[in-house]
Amino acid sequence: MAPRKGRRTQRRDLLQGVSWTGGDVWCHEPVDLAVAGGTVVTPTAITRADVFVAAGRIVAVLPAAGEALAPSCPRARRTLDARGCLVLPGAVDAHVHFREPGLAHKEDWEHASLAAIAGGVTTVLDMPNVVPPTSTAARLAAKAALVAGRSRCHFALYGAMAAGGLDELAPMASAGARGFKVFLGETTASLPAPDDGELLQALARAADLGLRTMVHAENGGVLRASVARLVAPGGPGCDPASLAWHGLARPPVAEVEAVARVCLLAASARAALSIAHLSTAGAVAEVRRRKAAGDLDVRGEACPHHLLLTADQAATLGALAKVNPPLRSAADVDALWAGLADGTIDTVGSDHAPHASAEKEPEGGKITGAASGFAGVQNTVTLLLAAVAAGRLSLRRMVELCAEGPARAWGLWPRKGALAVGADADIAVWRPGPPPAPPRQWSLHPDSPLTRLRRPGGALVATLLDGEVVFAGDRPVGPPRGRWLRG
Ligand SMILES: [Zn+2]
Incomplete structure (x- = not known):
């Protein structure tokens, strides 16, 4: 023609x-x-x-x-x-725990990066709470060297912002950290939380370095007091094996207070923030208020599990659905969707955080003994495509949340996150609609409440990295081609 x-x-x-x-x-x-x-x-x-x-x-x-x-x-x-088919920019998942070094029994980079490309994710940003933690320049360089040549997706690394680590921030930036991560409460492979004075200083240092900080915002003191109340004689009488117990142990106020506090400190320090895994209506409102005030560069992140499941819906799964922050109420879920719609939430990240199956078992019948978190990187995009099909989200907004938003937040735009002239050809081709059979899950420990309870909304046809087909026909293609995206 x-x-x-x-x-x-x-x-x-x-x-x-x-x-x-x-x-x-x-x-x-x-x-x-x-x-x-x-x-x-x-x-x-x-x-x-x-x-x-x-x-x-x-x-x-x-x-x-x-x-x-x-x-x-x-x-x-x-x-x-x-x-x-839908032709989308490869997703940028700015929140994964690929567990190396030190925790490879939970997940390893081969499995995790294959799960990423099987889910249309072409770039990940990996968290520093490994063993030893990624909290010095030498450890950051060692981690990049450990992963080099093994990753099927592109990757960037966070450095830890932890107690006592103020003077490590600049060397980590020089060594290639793309941002920092701070845990305000305890977490897997515990990194000691800085106190407020240290946090203020560290945020000021990050601002000087021009790097954004992602925050796990839960107030450790509130968490400890909540657990003490639960286990005290005459406590609320909640079944210690239940998912509800975990929700009471990490109440919404722990998140809302921590978000408000870190935003206040960051505004004072002129530091850029991303609030990880927003889970409560109160925290969404707090981020919305700070954005409206216009005195702080703050981005909001939501995770698929908080968007797609309430604690009640996942209750029968028990410890499998244990995650920090916890699954919440229907009102909280509605607030997250409102935040997606009005731009309070800028990015969706998986918080891919698998554990060995035995670690997810409640120890002695108590949910406190079970690890928090589960796999997610392979299923974020397909689950959001289901939300698009259900009319909860526009396709345009979905791509903003999964690709453009994280690429912009972490300095990867416009080479990543866009189908546009000049961009890297990181592309995911999806056939819309539920796949004919459940797709093979590639994570080392892929079980998740989402794959148990929610249907995928697209079947991956192919993933391209730098213009090369790296996944097609339900199989990886060729050798690992992922590159380290130094900050
Ligand atoms: Zn996380």
Whole structure:
């Protein structure tokens, strides 16, 4: 079919680095790949288009040539048929615990990074609460070296902002940390929480370094007092084996207070924040209020489990659904969705945090003995696609939350998180609708309340990293190609 003149002009405008000539449309230099005929989500449109890739980057996004698979550039060396599919930027999951070094019995990088690309995630930011913690420049460099050559997705690393670690922040930044993570209460592979004075100083240091800090915001004192009340004689009489007990041990006020406090300190220090895994209506309101005040660069993160499950819905799963912060009430879930809709929440991250199966068992019948967290990186996008299909979220907003938002927050935009000319060709092709069979889960310990209780909303067709197909046909393809994205 001879292309219309107008379209040819449009092509010339969109193409950068690829030249066109003559009466027939053709490329002087053949491009490497065309992802053809899919519904493409770009930063400005959702449209049927062909995405052209050369040397690992997107060189053009052009209107698709009718219903037939006839890429509008005839000189692509390979064509990936994306008809009937959604073509999304690879997701950027800014909250994963891939557990190395030191905790590889819970998860290892081979399994976790394969789970990522099997779920359309092409970049992860990995947390520092490993053993030993990523709390010095030497440990950060050692972790990057440990992962190099083994990762199937691109990765960036957080440095720990912990008690006594003020003077490690600048060296970690020089060594390639993309941001910092601070735990205000205790967590897996405990990192001691800084007190408020230390936290203020550390945030000021992070601001000087130009790095954002992600915060696990729960007040440790409130958590300890809540547990003491639960175990005291004459306590509330909640079954210590139940998920409800865990919710009472970590009440909403612990999160709301910690969010308010860290925002106050960060505003004073002129530091940029991301509040991890918002779970309560009160914390969402606090972030909304700070954003409206305009004196603080604060981003809100939500996790799929807090968005898609209440504590009551997951109660029968017991310790499997134990996570910090806990699953909450229906009113809290509604507040999170309102936060997604109005921009209070900027990113969705999985908080992928698997444990060995035995570690998830309640010890002596008490849920306190079970580890918190579970797998998630493979299922975030597909579960949100189900929410899109159900009308709870627009496709555009979903891509903002899973790709653009985290890429912007962590300095990866526009090379990551966008299907646009000049961006890295990290691409996920999804067939919308529930997959014909439950997809194989690739995490070392993949069990999760979400895979038990919620249906996926898309079947992954292919994932591309730098223009190379790395996952297709329910299998990884080729060697690990993930690169370290130094901060
Ligand atoms: Zn986490």
